[in-house]
Amino acid sequence: MLAGFAGSTPMVSLPKIAVVGAGVAGITAASQLHAAGFPVTLFDKSRGLGGRLATRRWPTGVAFDHGAPYFGADDAAFKAALEASKAATTWQPRVQGTKTGDMWVGNPRMNAWLKDAATGINTKLNTTISGITANAERWTLSVDKRKAVVDADIVVLATPSPQAAQLAAEDTELAARLDAITYTPVWTILLSLNDHNAIPCDVIADTPADSPLAWLGRNAGKPGRDVDNTGWVAHARAEWSAENLEITTDAAIAKLAPAVITALGCTREAVQKTQAHRWRYANVSQSAGEPYLQNAKGSLFAIGDGCLGGGVEGAYQSGDALAKMLIAAHTEA
Numbered sequence: 001m002l003a004g005f006a007g008s009t010p011m012v013s014l015p016k017i018a019v020v021g022a023g024v025a026g027i028t029a030a031s032q033l034h035a036a037g038f039p040v041t042l043f044d045k046s047r048g049l050g051g052r053l054a055t056r057r058w059p060t061g062v063a064f065d066h067g068a069p070y071f072g073a074d075d076a077a078f079k080a081a082l083e084a085s086k087a088a089t090t091w092q093p094r095v096q097g098t099k100t101g102d103m104w105v106g107n108p109r110m111n112a113w114l115k116d117a118a119t120g121i122n123t124k125l126n127t128t129i130s131g132i133t134a135n136a137e138r139w140t141l142s143v144d145k146r147k148a149v150v151d152a153d154i155v156v157l158a159t160p161s162p163q164a165a166q167l168a169a170e171d172t173e174l175a176a177r178l179d180a181i182t183y184t185p186v187w188t189i190l191l192s193l194n195d196h197n198a199i200p201c202d203v204i205a206d207t208p209a210d211s212p213l214a215w216l217g218r219n220a221g222k223p224g225r226d227v228d229n230t231g232w233v234a235h236a237r238a239e240w241s242a243e244n245l246e247i248t249t250d251a252a253i254a255k256l257a258p259a260v261i262t263a264l265g266c267t268r269e270a271v272q273k274t275q276a277h278r279w280r281y282a283n284v285s286q287s288a289g290e291p292y293l294q295n296a297k298g299s300l301f302a303i304g305d306g307c308l309g310g311g312v313e314g315a316y317q318s319g320d321a322l323a324k325m326l327i328a329a330h331t332e333a
């Protein structure tokens with residue numbers, strides 16, 4: 001039973017929590033807090049859940065996991081959570097090059113397991129939080145476009161750290177710690193092929209050192225995907241992406257297409273259509289080295305992969321650690 005509750009009569013109300021960002025970290029924290037009885041609202045500026053665990057679908061039906069293509073799960077608690085989910089599974093691709101350890105994916109989409117975890121949470125999508133203001137003992141969140149405001153006792157910033165730093169700007173100490181976290185970018189090329197089965201593997205993991213590409217993967221090769229999906233995703237190297245960060249999407253396609261064709265061993269004519277997507281904050285290069293960051297009052301927190309690094313798994317650990325701390329602080333005598 002929750003501390004502060006006598007029988008079914010609440011004696012002390014739990015703090016109202018606003019979580020900004022519905023990626024792995026935000027959903028992990030929000031779902032545990034919601035399950036523990038906290039009034040939680042989860043905001044995301046996108047129209048879907050999952051953040052960088054993203055899938056893009058073209059009008060033709062071809063789908064691309066153009067964010068994190070898979071992730072590891074060495075942490076026992078994270079692995080147990082994935083194993084308990086019907087919407088996550090390991091992927092055993094045919095790899096050209098060096099295979100890494102276990103490769104977990106959402107099934108049938110990268111965000112499927114997070115959608116399950118977010119069930120029942122008061123979630124506001126298409127909602128950009130444009131500012132947070134300390135207001136006596138509470139927070140006021142400004143919501144873009146609709147010019148609406150929302151109140152909360154605790155705000156959890158679960159966005160990439162540079163975006164969290166902007167929202168936390170009034171707390172110069174916390175903002176400075178967030179600003180010290182750094183990311184590397186990734187340009188991705190999404191392409192559909194006339195005959196995707198002509199390529200005899202699902203993943204190309206080892207590209208020549210002089211290639212601007214780091215990784216290529218076939219969407220149809222993943223569990224639960226449409227086997228007729230003709231989509232491949234190619235990731236540029238972090239260094240190449242940083243050097244070419246501000247080029248246009250057309251320029252990215254023009255510059256990367258020859259390397260994609262070489263890596264796939266196909267002809268230019270085999271490629272039906274291409275698109276480019278830039279991830280400005282793809283992977284953490286310098287983390288905070290702590291599971292979460294907080295202000296002095298303990299009413300504003302930052303979570304996400306920027307805290308511990310470690311990609312999807314690190315983002316989960318960050319959200320999990322904050323939720324456990326808040327639940328212990330507010331519900332245990």
Ligand SMILES: Cc1cc2nc3c(=O)[nH]c(=O)nc-3n(C[C@H](O)[C@H](O)[C@H](O)COP(=O)(O)OP(=O)(O)OC[C@H]3O[C@@H](n4cnc5c(N)ncnc54)[C@H](O)[C@@H]3O)c2cc1C
Pocket residue numbers: 020021022023024025026043044045046049050051052053066067068069070071072127128129130158159160163186188235279281282283303304305306310311312313315
């Ligand atoms: C191309 C690519 C390849 C990757 N490869 C791997 C890999 O192989 N293995 C691995 O483990 N990880 C990989 N990653 C990294 C992994 O995707 C991230 O570490 C993880 O998804 C981060 O989760 P998060 O919850 O911290 O942040 P995010 O997933 O970024 O979630 C943050 C959310 O906040 C929302 N948001 C931001 N600002 C606002 C605002 N003002 N108001 C409302 N909402 C807001 C965003 O829309 C987003 O949904 C890769 C990432 C990319 C892009």
